[in-house]
Amino acid sequence: MTSWKENAREVVPYTPGEQPKTKVIKLNTNENPYPPSPLVGKAISNIQLDSLRKYPDPGCSILISALAKYHGFNEENVFVGVGSDDVLAMSFLTFFNSKKPIFFPDITYSFYDVWADLFRIPYETKALDKDFKIVASDYSGECGGIVIPNPNAPTGVAEPVEFFENIVAAHPECVVIIDEAYVDFGSKSCVDLVRKYDNVLVVRTFSKSRSMAGNRIGYAIGSKELIKYLSDCKFSFNSYTMDTITLAVGVASIEDNAYFKEKVDAVIKTREWTKGELTKLGFTFPDSMSNFIFAKHESVKATYIFEELKKRGIYVRYFSKPERISDYLRISIGTDDEMQEFINELSNIIKGV
Amino acid sequence: MTSWKENAREVVPYTPGEQPKTKVIKLNTNENPYPPSPLVGKAISNIQLDSLRKYPDPGCSILISALAKYHGFNEENVFVGVGSDDVLAMSFLTFFNSKKPIFFPDITYSFYDVWADLFRIPYETKALDKDFKIVASDYSGECGGIVIPNPNAPTGVAEPVEFFENIVAAHPECVVIIDEAYVDFGSKSCVDLVRKYDNVLVVRTFSKSRSMAGNRIGYAIGSKELIKYLSDCKFSFNSYTMDTITLAVGVASIEDNAYFKEKVDAVIKTREWTKGELTKLGFTFPDSMSNFIFAKHESVKATYIFEELKKRGIYVRYFSKPERISDYLRISIGTDDEMQEFINELSNIIKGV
Numbered sequence: 001m002t003s004w005k006e007n008a009r010e011v012v013p014y015t016p017g018e019q020p021k022t023k024v025i026k027l028n029t030n031e032n033p034y035p036p037s038p039l040v041g042k043a044i045s046n047i048q049l050d051s052l053r054k055y056p057d058p059g060c061s062i063l064i065s066a067l068a069k070y071h072g073f074n075e076e077n078v079f080v081g082v083g084s085d086d087v088l089a090m091s092f093l094t095f096f097n098s099k100k101p102i103f104f105p106d107i108t109y110s111f112y113d114v115w116a117d118l119f120r121i122p123y124e125t126k127a128l129d130k131d132f133k134i135v136a137s138d139y140s141g142e143c144g145g146i147v148i149p150n151p152n153a154p155t156g157v158a159e160p161v162e163f164f165e166n167i168v169a170a171h172p173e174c175v176v177i178i179d180e181a182y183v184d185f186g187s188k189s190c191v192d193l194v195r196k197y198d199n200v201l202v203v204r205t206f207s208k209s210r211s212m213a214g215n216r217i218g219y220a221i222g223s224k225e226l227i228k229y230l231s232d233c234k235f236s237f238n239s240y241t242m243d244t245i246t247l248a249v250g251v252a253s254i255e256d257n258a259y260f261k262e263k264v265d266a267v268i269k270t271r272e273w274t275k276g277e278l279t280k281l282g283f284t285f286p287d288s289m290s291n292f293i294f295a296k297h298e299s300v301k302a303t304y305i306f307e308e309l310k311k312r313g314i315y316v317r318y319f320s321k322p323e324r325i326s327d328y329l330r331i332s333i334g335t336d337d338e339m340q341e342f343i344n345e346l347s348n349i350i351k352g353v
Numbered sequence: 354m355t356s357w358k359e360n361a362r363e364v365v366p367y368t369p370g371e372q373p374k375t376k377v378i379k380l381n382t383n384e385n386p387y388p389p390s391p392l393v394g395k396a397i398s399n400i401q402l403d404s405l406r407k408y409p410d411p412g413c414s415i416l417i418s419a420l421a422k423y424h425g426f427n428e429e430n431v432f433v434g435v436g437s438d439d440v441l442a443m444s445f446l447t448f449f450n451s452k453k454p455i456f457f458p459d460i461t462y463s464f465y466d467v468w469a470d471l472f473r474i475p476y477e478t479k480a481l482d483k484d485f486k487i488v489a490s491d492y493s494g495e496c497g498g499i500v501i502p503n504p505n506a507p508t509g510v511a512e513p514v515e516f517f518e519n520i521v522a523a524h525p526e527c528v529v530i531i532d533e534a535y536v537d538f539g540s541k542s543c544v545d546l547v548r549k550y551d552n553v554l555v556v557r558t559f560s561k562s563r564s565m566a567g568n569r570i571g572y573a574i575g576s577k578e579l580i581k582y583l584s585d586c587k588f589s590f591n592s593y594t595m596d597t598i599t600l601a602v603g604v605a606s607i608e609d610n611a612y613f614k615e616k617v618d619a620v621i622k623t624r625e626w627t628k629g630e631l632t633k634l635g636f637t638f639p640d641s642m643s644n645f646i647f648a649k650h651e652s653v654k655a656t657y658i659f660e661e662l663k664k665r666g667i668y669v670r671y672f673s674k675p676e677r678i679s680d681y682l683r684i685s686i687g688t689d690d691e692m693q694e695f696i697n698e699l700s701n702i703i704k705g706v
Contacts, residue, residue, distance in 0.1 A: 006451075008450060009582070033406070083591065086590075236468070243568050
């Protein structure tokens with residue numbers, strides 16, 4: 001007699017960054033140090049309890065309409081999901097069904113190979129160069145799809161729009177996904193490529209620049225046809241992904257553009273200050289256009305710094321693999337006070353070695 | 354040159370019931386007519402805006418712990434998702450990977466064949482008998498998995514626990530999913546089978562009996578090993594499915610058991626009254642143990658009644674396929690006032706023919 005286990009999908013899941021439950025300085029999951037817009041709070045207060053007994057609008061029209069307006073597209077160009085992970089997972093399931101491998105960088109968001117494994121999608125990773133830059137020529141061969149974050153994670157390195165346009169134009173046979181989770185922190189969006197190419201999907205999230213990781217909102221902008229394929233798969237998986245409260249708070253965030261810009265600018269300013277301090281302490285890093293810095297010390301091992309910071313209640317992110325990045329730490333940008341304390345403690349750790 | 358469409362997954366998605374945007378009596382999506390517990394409202398008011406900038410607990414521990422306690426299981430026996438559709442979709446993806454077909458009834462929740470198509474899972478439907486009862490012997494052959502709702506939808510017919518125990522015990526080679534979306538409305542749960550069998554998964558939702566369709570909460574109870582497989586796949590798809598507010602309101606609902614029982618009893622009482630009125634008007638129906646009644650009139654066509662009700666602002670659900678049920682209407686149970694108005698209008702329609 002066989003066991004049900006022989007017919008079960010066995011996978012090694014993605015491991016999210018630790019969510020410590022005690023009071024700490026949390027610079028390990030690229031969260032925004034500022035709260036969401038006060039309009040988000042108001043939207044929550046305005047929720048009518050009785051409205052929750054009903055299913056939400058499966059078409060998510062209020063949020064899709066707000067996003068379409070914000071980006072200057074039609075509603076049929078917008079797809080929303082439960083965080084950008086949901087949007088990306090659904091996109092892998094929908095678009096990456098070729099027998100040819102999909103391509104993505106060797107050092108990148110660590111979920112791409114997890115999704116490929118989950119859906120049994122063949123893939124090839126392409127090595128970043130010594131400066132952690134993506135090598136355009138690596139992406140020229142025929143393939144089953146391409147996914148690249150811009151700026152890349154955990155390096156923070158951004159490429160210009162023309163770089164992506166060349167890739168998109170060269171690959172009408174597959175969908176090219178540009179994962180713009182961090183684009184609001186100072187790099188240029190590829191969203192306008194959607195007006196010209198039907199095979200490019202730009203994915204965004206409310207988790208970083210909109211300070212709403214706790215709400216789970218992601219979205220994609222693509223051609224009408226691409227969005228139709230994606231929506232059909234999504235409606236075949238779960239018709240009602242976005243709950244009533246989430247739809248309301250998503251719209252509220254989009255409506256407060258002044259607050260959004262103010263807080264993004266604050267993060268950028270703190271990041272630039274932090275870069276200067278890290279350099280003084282003997283760190284090197286690729287120039288980050290995101291809300292984190294991927295830094296390596298000239299002499300002190302990353303694992304040592306990581307553990308010492310943790311003892312002091314400061315969490316940063318460490319990736320042991322691949323070997324090339326095993327001496328780097330990914331440091332999310334906190335408030336000015338948090339980063340001052342982080343730099344103080346880091347300085348003590350370095351001087352104490 | 355090939356097109357990206359050749360490598361895209363093309364599917365025919367599930368069509369959810371209409372969500373009319375004007376004031377109507379909505380008896381078409383099995384929503385609860387009563388609001389969620391006042392504790393849910395309190396939990397929403399207590400949300401700290403600043404907490405939303407952080408990722409939610411990926412382990413969903415407060416909600417899983419509340420559910421484990423409620424059902425008398427350990428936390429490792431509980432899985433939560435974005436509505437029971439999310440839980441079921443993830444379960445199909447995780448457990449139904451055999452080349453043998455999975456089995457489910459021919460008349461049942463219309464999402465099962467949609468998921469099977471999406472994930473390319475072979476399936477065989479088994480015909481209900483003339484009284485819309487499930488025929489146990491149909492489920493005896495070796496198969497890739499089994500999924501049955503209890504009570505079944507859209508019939509409302511429930512089977513006893515022994516019926517399911519026989520199926521579960523006969524199929525150690527596959528996972529048997531019992532979809533208990535409507536079980537709180539008067540039938541017996543199979544949840545205790547989990548204490549005895551490692552291949553049974555019981556799936557539940559907050560959308561019906563807990564009046565929280567707008568919040569998107571579903572869950573599953575299963576053996577530790579089954580839940581581990583399911584969680585691993587879930588964490589490979591999306592680590593953060595349950596948002597901070599949803600986790601809090603889920604716990605609040607579980608904590609208010611008195612309110613829950615009161616409202617479930619009210620729905621049952623209204624359902625029994627409605628059964629009597631429908632009989633007087635010449636309808637027949639299988640005896641429903643859910644929050645809807647699946648009814649057929651002795652002489653007036655379902656499509657006619659459906660359209661006439663709609664003109665009067667009353668929405669019920671009509672399924673044109675399969676042929677056997679094309680003269681039935683699925684009527685969700687509303688408040689006493691709503692059902693009185695529904696019966697009045699229905700009476701006018703029948704008499705006017």
